[in-house]
Amino acid sequence: MTGFPGVPRVVRGGFVLLDPDTGRPVRTVAFQFNPDSLTRTVQPQGIGPEPGDRLxxxxxxxxxxxxxxxxxxxxxxxxxxxxxxxxxEARNGLFPVLAALESALHPGVAQLLAEDRMAALGMIEVAPVEAPLTVLVLGRSRVLPVRITEFTVAEEAFDPDLNPIRAKVSVGARVLTVDDLGFRHKGGLLYLQHQQARERFAGLVPRTPSDLGLPSL
Structure with missing residues (x-):
């Protein structure tokens, strides 16, 4: 609780893991400190690999x-x-929060044992384990279904029991779209909502060439 009543409450970003079957939240991991910066890369999906195709x-x-x-x-x-x-934290340091983050990347032990039982029963084709849907939350305007593609932990300090007490987690994530999840999937709906918000933001920008000093274009 801050001692300065005029200071606004800072919203923390983080991840929410959703059950792949019900879409209900099963775990929420908030960032202790919001990222100082982030890099976002957008690669359009055009048609045709060769330039010069007018159609x-x-x-x-x-x-x-x-x-x-x-x-x-x-x-x-x-x-x-x-x-x-x-x-x-006194007993475990940062192990709990790091384990919660990594749970988006690891199949559960129960899932692994279930696969082993099915394989032992002679099932030739066992479906891969479905992970929880990972949702990246960076404020109300950015709630995105993602797949974590990079996850690097630098543990920088430890307590006497070698529990990490200071760590930096470097994350790379790819946004999942309706192409990945479909239009009726919980993640697909979240993507569409995010895209609608993006279109609303774009609508707030001036639209005429006169704003660039051009009478027409």
Missing amino acids: EAQRLKGPPHETYRFDAEFDATEQLDAPDAHPV
Whole structure:
């Protein structure tokens, strides 16, 4: 709680993991500190690999490929100064929050054991384990279904039991679109909502060539 009543409350970003069958949240991991910066790359999906095709030059075959890269930092040193108020961090350091983040990348033990049982029963083709749907939340205007493509943890300090107490997590994520998930999937609906918000933002920008000093174009 800040001692300055005029300071606005900072909204924290993070990840929400949704059950792949029901679409309900199963885990939420908030960033302790919001990223200082992020890099966003948008690669359009045009038609035809060769330039000069007049019929296809302006056509798009689907949503662009969009990726995010950012660093999220975590620090448990302040919590360790008050172990009674923060018993989880005092006993485990940052292991819980790091494990929660990594749960988006690992199949559960129960899923692995179920696959092993099916294989032992002679099932020739076992469907791959379906991971939770990962949703990247960067404020209300950016709620995106993503697939984490890069995940690097730099553990920078430890307590006497070698629990990490300061870490930087470097994340790369690709936005999942209706091409990946379909229009009726929970993630597909989230993507469409995000795209609608983007179109509303674009509508706030001046639209006429006169804003660029041109009488017409």
